[in-house]
Amino acid sequence: xxxxxxxxxxxxxxxxxxxxxxxxxxxxxxxxxxxxxxxxxxxxxxxxxxxxxxxxxxxxxxxxxxxxxxxxxxxxxxxxxxxxxxxxxxxxxxxxxxxxxxxxxxxxxxxxxxxxxxxxxxxxxxxxxxxxxxxxxxxxxxxxxxxxxxxxxxxxxxxxxxxxxxxxxxxxxxxxxxxxxxxxxxxxxxxxxxxxxxxxxxxxxxxxxxxxxxxxxxxxxxxxxxxxxxxxxxxxxxxxxxxxxxxxxxxxxxxxxxxxxxxxxxxxxxxxxxxxxxxx
Numbered sequence: 001x002x003x004x005x006x007x008x009x010x011x012x013x014x015x016x017x018x019x020x021x022x023x024x025x026x027x028x029x030x031x032x033x034x035x036x037x038x039x040x041x042x043x044x045x046x047x048x049x050x051x052x053x054x055x056x057x058x059x060x061x062x063x064x065x066x067x068x069x070x071x072x073x074x075x076x077x078x079x080x081x082x083x084x085x086x087x088x089x090x091x092x093x094x095x096x097x098x099x100x101x102x103x104x105x106x107x108x109x110x111x112x113x114x115x116x117x118x119x120x121x122x123x124x125x126x127x128x129x130x131x132x133x134x135x136x137x138x139x140x141x142x143x144x145x146x147x148x149x150x151x152x153x154x155x156x157x158x159x160x161x162x163x164x165x166x167x168x169x170x171x172x173x174x175x176x177x178x179x180x181x182x183x184x185x186x187x188x189x190x191x192x193x194x195x196x197x198x199x200x201x202x203x204x205x206x207x208x209x210x211x212x213x214x215x216x217x218x219x220x221x222x223x224x225x226x227x228x229x230x231x232x233x234x235x236x237x238x239x240x241x242x243x244x245x246x247x248x249x250x251x252x253x254x255x256x257x258x259x260x261x262x263x264x265x266x267x268x269x270x271x272x273x274x275x276x277x278x279x280x
């Protein structure tokens with residue numbers, strides 16, 4: 001994918017303020033000062049840029065050495081840039097809770113509608129050598145990723161990652177809905193989320209469930225008839241978003257350990273939200 005300097009500049013102009021708000025160290029120097037480390041917002045910005053460029057740690061640093069305008073937006077110079085290994089290790093210090101706040105902040109750049117849809121997709125885990133797979137018992141080949149999407153703006157509101165396919169999708173949907181209860185008025189999902197306890201849980205949260213019943217009895221037709229088709233069909237926005245994220249940012253994660261993969265997926269959604277915002 002070819003990216004112009006203007007596109008990259010507009011992207012990083014939005015990333016840095018979001019990272020500063022979330023990490024709370026926007027007033028600090030981005031580069032190490034007096035023996036200290038890099039500011040958290042600078043490292044978060046660099047990782048978002050790495051995902052945006054779809055490049056390795058080493059390639060990202062090499063590219064930034066030729067982009068003084070971009071590094072300047074982060075508050076760094078070419079001489080200040082971290083070594084690829086430093087950037088890689090810093091990824092471990094970005095907690096999943098910080099990634100979730102980053103995702104929420106990036107979603108709020110958009111005009112959100114309070115109507116959402118939820119669905120799951122799968123991401124490949126990057127191929128690894130047979131020796132590496134045996135050494136760390138690297139057997140799971142795909143990650144299950146569930147995204148909560150605003151149906152009007154197509155911004156990703158929340159994300160859940162798992163290395164297994166066990167458990168109920170409906171129970172997971174309720175968990176995600178509870179995290180976002182104050183921001184939702186309705187939630188659409190396909191028949192795979194058909195579970196009465198989910199509908200009851202959503203109603204307790206003042207969220208209208210837009211989930212068709214699977215047909216087991218005549219009254220199920222009546223239940224489905226009460227759901228407005230136009231609202232229900234907005235659930236397809238999750239498929240649109242899943243396709244857009246994969247086409248622009250990749251079908252696989254680069255990280256090897258599951259906890260780094262979960263953070264990478266969350267940051268991919270952050271990058272998608274900001275990238276979509278700057279295109280408006």
